[in-house]
Amino acid sequence: MQKDPVDVLIIGAGASGAAVAFSLAETRMKIVCLEQGDWTNPAQYPSTGRDWEARHFGDFNINPNKRRARADYPINVTDSPISVANFNGVGGGTVLYAGHFPRFHPSDFRVKSLDGVAEDWPIDYDFLEPYYNQNDRMMGVSGLSGDPAYPPKQSSMPPLPLGKSGQTLARGFNKLGWHWWPSDSAIASQEYDGRPGCVNLGACTSGCAEGAKASTDITYWPAAIRAGVELRTGCRVREITVDKKGRATGVIYYDEAGTEQVLKAHVVVLACNGVGTPRLLLNSRSESFPDGLANTSGLVGRNLMFHPYASIQGIFDEEQDGYRGPGNCIWSQEFYETDASRGFVRGYTYEIVRGRGPVATAIAGMLSGRVAWGADHHAQIRSMFNRVTGMVAICEDLPEEHNTVTLDPILKDADGIPAPKINYTLSENSRKMLSHAVSRATELLITAGARDVMTEAPIGAGGWHLMGTARMGTDPEKSVVNEWGRSHDVRNLFIVDGSIFVTSAGVNPTRTIQALALYVADSMKKRLDNLFD
């Protein structure tokens, strides 16, 4: 085990923590990562058992308040229509993520200049592109170049199969003349970098037992550990400590046995995600920082963005892919860029959801009244089973200061550390966008041949994208970290996770989170001699 003090201490071993650890490893500095969770064992992932769908409601629940593992901390979501979804362990959210892997678009970095809302990012698409490419090589991206919704970009592997569902919906998009394209996906469509190709288990959001999905426990972490990074699991950080000059000195954490430990460090890097990071900063109060560390702007925990989601699923007479194959398939960005005639600014992506298993079909059918209780149950379930396909809409969420992560005055985790509380309301813009997304998708599904359509908006359980709560910018009054991820207030404190997003775009965030983490690491490496100036 590394002796104190270490050169770089990373907190959180998820999507961004893994990327920053890997990138910094080449400096040969002493790097330690503290992660509150443990390694997962793919041999025990739900798809290895007959109860694979049931475990979505149990130990592989995406909601930490329901999963309640030792590594999880409770999150008060009583004042939010959307609850937080995450995973706490090596790989972080990527253990459970679907592996949808879109990039931001050039316009996503310039929303103020283009649409007069929110703030522009201090960096742009062209600037981030080399880091996207570097991350793509490490994670492996299946897709097809030539998507007219994006500037040219390459994929590492061919796209995932269209399948029955993809073809049904593609025909619908074509009839309406709408954009669609094979999704960029962090799922290997063939063997990649020692990982096997996807075998269509269809249970990606409860861990990929095959190892085809690029979660960072099997991509970045093995490489970072080989390069000398020490990863300590079961270590939950309570607070970041500071000296009289306001520099971070290290952390106080609880180890696996629940014993309080101190670890000193020259540099602290936060990678705890858009909820965990503001929680830790707000828990790190001191004389120098009475309102929480790095918070002289008052913006730590503010501007929380989730991406309001809508689910729109059609029931078809013909058989679709059902429980077979990864959810990822094709996407549409027909309504992505701003069009003032729609009554809202910015836009959304449709991501096709291939199908669902028998348990999920039965639950949706019975709870929506489409599948009866009693003798008719059997015929009705058979008219839905393997016949449901559709999409989710990912709406761009604009930053609003009143959407917050604060500390709950009562709720605490198993180590007695104050838990986060979410206050979030859907904006009028989001409501209009959701409603547009539901009605256009319904039109598409009917055009594609659906005989019935099921909708949910917003998806209450869908707070899986956590962004904006310690945003980046050049102005210390309007941002928490500078344009290369360093805290304006604390010159040896960096943030690399989704908290530093300025705006959310209308796409899943992880490819951008990791590109940013690599960029911040690169900025640190380039400035090693004068990092704290």
Add this chain to the structure above:
Amino acid sequence: MTELISTDNATNGILSKDLLAGLRVVVGLMIPESHEYQVPGADDEKIFNDIAGSIGDEAEILKRGLDNLEELAQEAFNCRLVNAASEDLPGLMATFKSADREFIKALTSLVASCYYRDDRVMKSLGMERRPPFPNGFEVEQGDWSLLDPVRARGKLYRDVTASEKNDT
């Protein structure tokens, strides 16, 4: 009806034997046996033991719902659920279904999770009786020429002009 094998352990004693007997009646109403599809009902011994053994965090919600149902049965028929006439039960359940959504949600998840992993039910649905891993499934590539009209349409993303750029 055959005796249940293990029940008290599964629910940590939260659901009494009587309530479990009531639960068995309810799940049999939800998904009854079908000769046409050659499937058992959810009250089949093996499936119900799976259901009873799978009650976890939701035990309290189920207890509340079942207690209320028993009360309704007492009021309406002056007997316990297990003793009510089978033709009377669907009406009682219909009233109750809209009353306690949380109970209905928990019950539906529980019953569907266990029923739709039973060998006989999977066979009837045309599924192989195995977990997804390691064999996986076949998914056809599909017809990629469907993309031709999208390619023909041309660029969709919005340009950002030099004046809107602001690099570090």
